[in-house]
Amino acid sequence: AQKVTQAQTEISVVEKEDVTLDCVYETRDTTYYLFWYKQPPSGELVFLIRRNSFDEQNEISGRYSWNFQKSTSSFNFTITASQVVDSAVYFCALSEGNRDDKIIFGKGTRLHILP
Amino acid sequence: AAGVIQSPRHLIKEKRETATLKCYPIPRHDTVYWYQQGPGQDPQFLISFYEKMQSDKGSIPDRFSAQQFSDYHSELNMSSLELGDSALYFCASRATSGGQRTQYFGPGTRLLVL
Numbered sequence: 272a273q274k275v276t277q278a279q280t281e282i283s284v285v286e287k288e289d290v291t292l293d294c295v296y297e298t299r300d301t302t303y304y305l306f307w308y309k310q311p312p313s314g315e316l317v318f319l320i321r322r323n324s325f326d327e328q329n330e331i332s333g334r335y336s337w338n339f340q341k342s343t344s345s346f347n348f349t350i351t352a353s354q355v356v357d358s359a360v361y362f363c364a365l366s367e368g369n370r371d372d373k374i375i376f377g378k379g380t381r382l383h384i385l386p
Numbered sequence: 387a388a389g390v391i392q393s394p395r396h397l398i399k400e401k402r403e404t405a406t407l408k409c410y411p412i413p414r415h416d417t418v419y420w421y422q423q424g425p426g427q428d429p430q431f432l433i434s435f436y437e438k439m440q441s442d443k444g445s446i447p448d449r450f451s452a453q454q455f456s457d458y459h460s461e462l463n464m465s466s467l468e469l470g471d472s473a474l475y476f477c478a479s480r481a482t483s484g485g486q487r488t489q490y491f492g493p494g495t496r497l498l499v500l
Contacts, residue, residue: 321487372442376430378449
């Protein structure tokens with residue numbers, strides 16, 4: 272069965288600090304897709320990144336970076352030089368490679384960036 | 387760029403009433419998904435449609451039904467509403483052509499059952 276675990280329920284950091292959000296996943300499929308979504312206080316779900324199981328290349332996008340490691344089934348997300356606007360709930364998510372590709376979300380990490 | 391459109395954005399109903407939520411996918415997206423997010427919870431998959439046929443079903447109550455129409459928009463019909471149905475309902479869409487796997491979410495419909 273597929274499962275996503277975000278062990279950090281809530282994190283608070285001071286603005287400009289770096290912060291890493293952890294994500295560990297479980298799946299029996301060899302082909303799967305990992306996602307990070309951001310949910311700001313307004314409630315919408317904003318897509319941040321998708322990673323395919325066959326592509327372990329890490330990625331950097333501005334202040335955001337992602338570290339995908341199949342050996343430890345982890346897909347961690349780092350925000351560098353955090354800003355108050357980064358305050359949100361961040362969901363790590365997984366979908367398997369078959370046709371029925373529903374997304375399974377982790378419980379989310381609520382991130383507070385303090386000014 | 388066009389996004390997923392959901393209507394209404396907010397809805398207040400009484401117990402035992404019915405509600406219909408609508409979703410208009412991104413143009414040329416052929417697959418639609420519905421998710422329910424309770425307060426303080428993660429989104430939970432309800433049901434999905436591909437080319438107007440139901441493709442997968444999650445923890446959707448029997449009181450709920452959904453369909454996808456010829457123009458690819460989808461409607462989630464909820465009957466005999468209960469207090470526990472109060473939640474944020476998201477619709478997401480994706481294009482299956484080209485190996486696209488990302489689901490793009492609409493802004494959600496916030497349903498409050500009194």
